[in-house]
Amino acid sequence: MGTPLERLLGHYARRYPVATDRLVIGCVGQDVPVELVVAAGAVPVRLAGKPGADVTAGETYLGAGVDRCTRSVLTRLLAGEYGRLDRLLVSRDCEASLRLFYAVRELRRVEPELGLPETYLVDVLHLPHWTTTRYNRVRFGELVTVLERWTGARLTEEAVAAAIGEYDEHRRLLRAVSALRRGARLTGVQALAAFGAALPVAEHNELLRALPASGLGVYSGRRVFLTGSSHDNPDVYRALEEAGFVVVGEDHDWGDLLAMRPVAAPTLDALVERYQYNGPTAARASIDDRAANTARAAVECGAELVVSYVRGNDDAPPWDFPAQAAALRAHGIPAVLVDRQEYGEIDLAGVCGE
Known part of the structure; x- marks a missing residue:
């Protein structure tokens, strides 16, 4: 069986397919309300790309101008690498995710023999206005109807409240x-695996509860905080830590952002507001908000260096960097921008030379 950490690392390394007899719903992006998926009796599985693998199939439909991570996700969908996916939810968290949704929907229409799952767009807006909350509430209501049709279950207030409780505990x-x-x-690699292990939430929570008492190590190195592009795999973390750094925090949506902002109450309306105000991510938050959040988080982590890592065709993060660097200077924390990186790779020259 192994220790809880070893089991989390194993589930992270072997994320697909997920062994379950329940309906499996693939999820793309941070804005999919997984609480509703669980309340409907299904298992949400967040889809990651595969660095270093050929993405020709995905590029055929998305073009070369889309983030390679998203091209990889579509390639893996077309190849059936995720195992059984009964349905697919794609959030409008960035332009690449939106383009993926339209590609999958159109491919189902014109090439049904590909066997891609039925897909639905989760359209969550993030402006801090009551009109945005009203818009999102309508969208969540529509998603509830879709999930009920897909699963044949009714999303009762009790089921939604129970799922919210499980995920608030998960975030804690x-x-x-x-x-x-x-x-x-x-280490950063270990923490990323603990965050991203592909498990039903109840099983994931059980392993996370046991983690602190499972004989963890003590690690040292120059303490690095990561901002910029998200990381759905450990390759960049591993490269940094093999070079003598230790990743002590990040502000992307496969890491620490998953743990932020619990739901205020066990209701659908509170869940709507949780996703409306969740963040801030580079694709949808103001530059000032990003800078303030990065500086606060880096200070809390005791970071000695902040690295803004940006993949090719991920255009939002470089706009944040000057304000982030200025905010960090006020705390005596240096920052470096490592731009236009290949998916899963990092040029360490600029980092090690800082």
Whole structure:
């Protein structure tokens, strides 16, 4: 069986397929309300790309101008690499995700023999206005109807409340993982695996609860905070840590952002507001908000260096960097921009030479 950490690392390395007899719903992006998927009796599985693998099939339909990570996700969908996916939810968290949704929907229409799952767009807006909340509430209501049709289950208030409770506990446990990493008890690679292990939420929570008492190590190195593009795999973290750094935090949506902002109450309306105000991510938050959040988080992590890592065709993060660097200077924390990187790779020259 192994220790809880070993089991989390194993589930992260072997994310697909997920073994379950329930309906499996693939999820793309941070804005998919997984609580509703679980309340409907299905298992949400967030889809990651595969660095270093050929993306020709995905590029055929998305073009070369889309982030390679998204091209990889479509390539893996076309190849059936995720195993059984009964349905697909794609959030409008960035332009690349939106283009993926339209590509899958059109491919189902014109090439049904490809066997792609039925897909639905989760359209969550993030402006801090009551009109935005009203818009999102309508969209969530429509998603409830779709999930009920897909699963044959009724999303009762009790089922929604129970799922919200499970995921609020999940977020609390992930914040404990972040605390272990800040205390040098976990590496960045290990923490990323603890966050991203592909497990039903109840099983994931069980392993996370057992993690602090499972004989963790003590790690040292120059403490790095990562901002910029998200990381759905450990390759960049591993490269940094093999070079003598230790990743103590990040502000992307496969890491610490998953643990932020619990739901205020066990209701659908509270869930709507949680996703409306979740963030801030580079694709949808103001530059000032991003800078303030990055500086606050880096200070909390005791970071000695902030690295803004940006993949090719991920255009939003470089706009944030000057304000982030200025905010960090006020705390005596240097920052470097590593731009136009290949998916899953990092040019360490600019980082090691800082």
